[in-house]
Amino acid sequence: MIKRFIFLIFIFSLSFFLYAKDKKNVDKLPLLNTKWVLKEILEIPVFQTSDTAFIIFEENFRVLGNFGCNLFFGEFNFWKRRIKIDFKGATKKYCADMQLEEQFSKVIRNEITHYYINNNELFLLYQNKVVCRFEGSIKN
Numbered sequence: 827m828i829k830r831f832i833f834l835i836f837i838f839s840l841s842f843f844l845y846a847k848d849k850k851n852v853d854k855l856p857l858l859n860t861k862w863v864l865k866e867i868l869e870i871p872v873f874q875t876s877d878t879a880f881i882i883f884e885e886n887f888r889v890l891g892n893f894g895c896n897l898f899f900g901e902f903n904f905w906k907r908r909i910k911i912d913f914k915g916a917t918k919k920y921c922a923d924m925q926l927e928e929q930f931s932k933v934i935r936n937e938i939t940h941y942y943i944n945n946n947e948l949f950l951l952y953q954n955k956v957v958c959r960f961e962g963s964i965k966n
Contacts, residue, residue, distance in 0.1 A: 862883075862962050863963070864894075865959050868933070883902055889911055898934065900912050908941075909938055911934055946961060
C-alpha cells in the first residue's frame with residue numbers, strides 16, 4: 827500500500843514537472859522552420875521596405891533568406907547555443923539601396939558564432955555580441 831502511494835506521488839510529481847516545463851516554453855518559437863524577419867543589425871533598427879530581409883533555418887540543415895533585395899542560400903549546423911552558417915550563394919540583382927544588403931550579407935557570411943531565442947525573437951551573435959535581432963513567425 828505504501829509503495830503504491832509513493833509510486834502515485836512520484837508519477838504525479840513527474841507529470842506536474844513536465845507540464846510546467848512545457849508550459850514555460852509555449853511562447854518560444856523553434857529555430858527550425860520559423861521565418862525570422864530582421865529587425866536590427868549591428869544595433870541599428872531595420873525598417874523594411876518592399877523586400878523583407880529574413881532568414882529561415884530548415885530541418886534538412888539548409889538555410890535560406892533574403893538580404894533585403896537578393897535571395898541567399900546555404901547550409902548550417904547548430905549544437906547547444908552555437909551555430910555555423912556555410913554561405914553557398916545568392917542572386918545578384920541590382921537594388922537602389924544596397925546598404926542593408928551589404929551589412930546583412932557580411933554578417934551572415936562571416937560573423938555568426940552563437941544564437942539564442944527569447945520568446946519570439948532570435949538573436950544571432952558574434953562571440954558574445956548581438957549582431958542581428960529577428961522577430962519570428964511560423965513559416966507557411
